[in-house]
Amino acid sequence: MLVSATEMLKKARDGHYAVGQFNINNLEWTKSILLAAQEANSPVILGVSEGAGKYMTGYKTVAAMVKAMVETLGITVPVALHLDHGSYEGAKACVEAGFSSIMFDGSHYPIEENIAKTTELVELAHANGLSIEAEVGSIGGEEDGVIGAGEVADPAECKKIADLGIDFLAAGIGNIHGKYPANWKGLDFEALDAIHKATNGIPLVLHGGTGIPEDMIKKAISLGVSKINVNTECQLSFAAATRAYIEAGKDLQGKGFDPRKLLAPGAEAIKATVLEKMQLFGSVGKA
Numbered sequence: 001m002l003v004s005a006t007e008m009l010k011k012a013r014d015g016h017y018a019v020g021q022f023n024i025n026n027l028e029w030t031k032s033i034l035l036a037a038q039e040a041n042s043p044v045i046l047g048v049s050e051g052a053g054k055y056m057t058g059y060k061t062v063a064a065m066v067k068a069m070v071e072t073l074g075i076t077v078p079v080a081l082h083l084d085h086g087s088y089e090g091a092k093a094c095v096e097a098g099f100s101s102i103m104f105d106g107s108h109y110p111i112e113e114n115i116a117k118t119t120e121l122v123e124l125a126h127a128n129g130l131s132i133e134a135e136v137g138s139i140g141g142e143e144d145g146v147i148g149a150g151e152v153a154d155p156a157e158c159k160k161i162a163d164l165g166i167d168f169l170a171a172g173i174g175n176i177h178g179k180y181p182a183n184w185k186g187l188d189f190e191a192l193d194a195i196h197k198a199t200n201g202i203p204l205v206l207h208g209g210t211g212i213p214e215d216m217i218k219k220a221i222s223l224g225v226s227k228i229n230v231n232t233e234c235q236l237s238f239a240a241a242t243r244a245y246i247e248a249g250k251d252l253q254g255k256g257f258d259p260r261k262l263l264a265p266g267a268e269a270i271k272a273t274v275l276e277k278m279q280l281f282g283s284v285g286k287a
């Protein structure tokens with residue numbers, strides 16, 4: 001059974017750790033992340049971007065796959081299935097498809113429109129038992145065609161959105177999706193502190209978890225971050241392990257071309273990355 005992310009994130013906030021959101025792309029990704037969470041006895045959030053949802057042939061397919069896999073793998077830790085950077089239409093479609101959590105990313109709308117659409121979706125999500133994340137101050141970088149300039153969120157605007165009854169808030173603090181450039185200035189902890197103080201203890205979300213140094217992750221958690229999103233890092237470890245398998249010529253040996261063999265090292269690499277992140281975020285043993 002899937003659960004909303006509300007309770008797990010309140011517990012994380014109160015216990016001073018963060019729950020990882022790991023984005024899924026296909027069956028192998030989903031299986032690796034679920035197995036890692038079970039092994040670590042950690043709550044977990046499976047993130048689905050709109051692009052990944054389309055790739056997997058639609059939100060209904062994704063929800064059915066995840067629900068069946070949780071059951072057949074005997075996963076007992078709390079699992080939330082969450083729409084990542086959802087549009088207004090995408091958020092509605094995921095409520096319909098049986099997700100347990102949605103993000104509405106209205107950060108590119110004028111604040112009044114962001115407020116109006118978020119208000120409507122909070123009502124819809126809560127009426128159906130889902131948790132909802134909203135965003136203020138866009139996250140930089142490019143993810144599945146969504147390009148953000150990477151602003152630092154205004155604490156007053158964060159308060160306005162947090163007060164709409166959302167369950168957790170993504171606020172831009174100099175974080176970006178994908179790899180960080182060499183001249184990146186780091187997270188803006190002053191902004192994070194101000195946002196945290198302005199938003200009445202709402203669990204905060206740190207997007208762009210790939211490549212943020214460990215000390216910054218720990219400091220962000222100490223300043224109210226309870227959910228950290230990781231996507232690119234699993235893609236990089238999957239690609240590196242698959243490359244090593246091919247470069248070693250293993251696909252040419254015996255039945256090494258069988259997709260169940262070819263994709264196995266990448267799947268193991270995703271699992272190792274997720275376990276490493278769960279350790280760093282402090283969610284191990286918190287299921």
Ligand code: 13P
Nearest residue numbers: 178207208210229231232
């Ligand atoms: P990364 O790809 O940088 O890890 O970011 C993931 C993310 O924030 C998903 O919303």
